[in-house]
Amino acid sequence: MTIRKDYYIADKLFFHQKGARYLVVSRTPPAWIIVNSAGYEIISKLPMHNKRFNSMQLLHQLEGDLSIDDLDYFLEKLALAHILFQGDAPAFVQPNRTIRIGGAYIELTSQCNLHCKHCYVSAGLNTSDNLLTKDDILNAIYQIEPPAEIGFSGGEPLLRDDCLPMVREVVAKGYRCSLLTNGTLIDDSIAEELSALGVTVQISLEGATAEVNDQIRGKGSFARIVKSIEILVKHGANVRVSFTPTASNFRDFNSFLDFVKAQGVQSVHVCTFTPQGRGETNSNELMMTTKELLEFQSVVFDASKNFDIAGNLPETLDTSTVGYMWDKCPLAGSIHIGYDGSIYPCEIAAVNKMIIGNIKTGTLSDALNSERTKEFIQNSRQRIELIDECKECEWKHFCGGGCMVLSLAQNDELNTTDYLCACRKEWFERILWSKIPCQ
Numbered sequence: 001m002t003i004r005k006d007y008y009i010a011d012k013l014f015f016h017q018k019g020a021r022y023l024v025v026s027r028t029p030p031a032w033i034i035v036n037s038a039g040y041e042i043i044s045k046l047p048m049h050n051k052r053f054n055s056m057q058l059l060h061q062l063e064g065d066l067s068i069d070d071l072d073y074f075l076e077k078l079a080l081a082h083i084l085f086q087g088d089a090p091a092f093v094q095p096n097r098t099i100r101i102g103g104a105y106i107e108l109t110s111q112c113n114l115h116c117k118h119c120y121v122s123a124g125l126n127t128s129d130n131l132l133t134k135d136d137i138l139n140a141i142y143q144i145e146p147p148a149e150i151g152f153s154g155g156e157p158l159l160r161d162d163c164l165p166m167v168r169e170v171v172a173k174g175y176r177c178s179l180l181t182n183g184t185l186i187d188d189s190i191a192e193e194l195s196a197l198g199v200t201v202q203i204s205l206e207g208a209t210a211e212v213n214d215q216i217r218g219k220g221s222f223a224r225i226v227k228s229i230e231i232l233v234k235h236g237a238n239v240r241v242s243f244t245p246t247a248s249n250f251r252d253f254n255s256f257l258d259f260v261k262a263q264g265v266q267s268v269h270v271c272t273f274t275p276q277g278r279g280e281t282n283s284n285e286l287m288m289t290t291k292e293l294l295e296f297q298s299v300v301f302d303a304s305k306n307f308d309i310a311g312n313l314p315e316t317l318d319t320s321t322v323g324y325m326w327d328k329c330p331l332a333g334s335i336h337i338g339y340d341g342s343i344y345p346c347e348i349a350a351v352n353k354m355i356i357g358n359i360k361t362g363t364l365s366d367a368l369n370s371e372r373t374k375e376f377i378q379n380s381r382q383r384i385e386l387i388d389e390c391k392e393c394e395w396k397h398f399c400g401g402g403c404m405v406l407s408l409a410q411n412d413e414l415n416t417t418d419y420l421c422a423c424r425k426e427w428f429e430r431i432l433w434s435k436i437p438c439q
Helices: 037-044 055-061 068-080 134-141 163-172 188-197 210-217 221-234 250-262 290-303 364-368 371-386 404-411 421-435
Strands: 013-018 021-026 031-036 103-107 149-153 176-181 200-204 238-243 267-270 308-311 334-337 342-344
Touching: 013 421, 021 037, 021 421, 031 037, 031 421, 037 068, 055 068, 103 134, 134 163, 149 163, 163 176, 163 188, 188 221, 200 221, 210 221, 221 238, 238 250, 250 290, 290 308, 290 421, 334 364, 371 404
Parallel strands: 103 149, 103 334, 149 176, 176 200, 200 238, 238 267, 267 308
Antiparallel strands: 013 021, 021 031, 334 342
16 A cells, blocks of 8 residues: 655645636745646645645545545645645744845935935935044945945935045945936036946936926926936946836836936836835825835836846745745845934935944944844844734735834834835735746
8 A cells, every 4th residue: 555645734825716726825934836726626625734634634535536646746736835744844934134234325415406305314405414524434334345335325425525536445445336316416527437437326217207207306307317317328337227106106117217228228226115204294195005006016027027127116026035025125234324424224224213323433343233233133033923914914924024114214113014015915916826837
């Protein structure tokens, strides 16, 4: 007599139906498979959550003329998809967070010659207090091993006369360098030097026309930005254009993409709208609904097949990666240094409650090894068990509880969901349906 293998299910399974097909999602570990109605009939008879069984036992519960060999073959398929397991139960452990610095984004100033509605730091023409000196900035950078990526931002970084001298120095030291600018102050001499230095220039643009862009960035900004892009491309600079989707511009994205391609731009970065600073003040006007977010994400997903588009709004699920969100979160990877020296453990963080130190009073190492940093890292591993909405969610190990920065910006609380939560849930289901072949 053939000895059949024992199987078990590690956690609850969730089912989504489309006609005669079923998407089967395992919560822990995060896994999925698509089956037909016959496959669903078999799975529906499985003893759920850690109750062991073998194929022969299961066969007796099934109706029809299914052979034991066919059943074994199907169960092996489920095991390969990590829906079923053999032997001891695997302990699903999120990837270990290490405290490291892979790069830094540095605000050279809080001053800006534009007054964008969605600016999360409320940059403007106000005078920056406690502004970092050139030496402050370079001393902080030199605590990071080259060839790390150093991004200079603001406000508008080119409002500082020593911006380009700092860029020259860090490039000469072997660092990769990017300049995040509104693109209104670029001229031929600046473009020529940035190109010669190999600097990636990221310019913000919010639409394909002045009508769309200027309602967010201010009257006359579109013409100035486009002129700067033309100058940079003419000099052979590496130009990346950023786009922040809001309720007022997201439907312009395809036109925007066609426009920047025609200008010679090689890549686009999609930024996440953060409801803080002026972004919070104007959130009623700018915040997208879940339906709008999904509409936008579908457009970006399709466009990214033929063009270099980076960014994560909402996060695109890589079906080859289990617990993918943990690999993409930049926490304690690329840090953020504010114009006043405040250190944040994430490149997009500029929330006061996420300050972990100050380069004027301590080292980067001190900040990253502080109790506050350890608290954030621990939270990144445990937040799905700390947020009530996440505890029983089928997608909790796919998203990791969302973004702490957005949670703090939106709700002033660490252990809450962010505004992308509902969008992620539906997007996960959509993308799995599109990528997984029927078994």
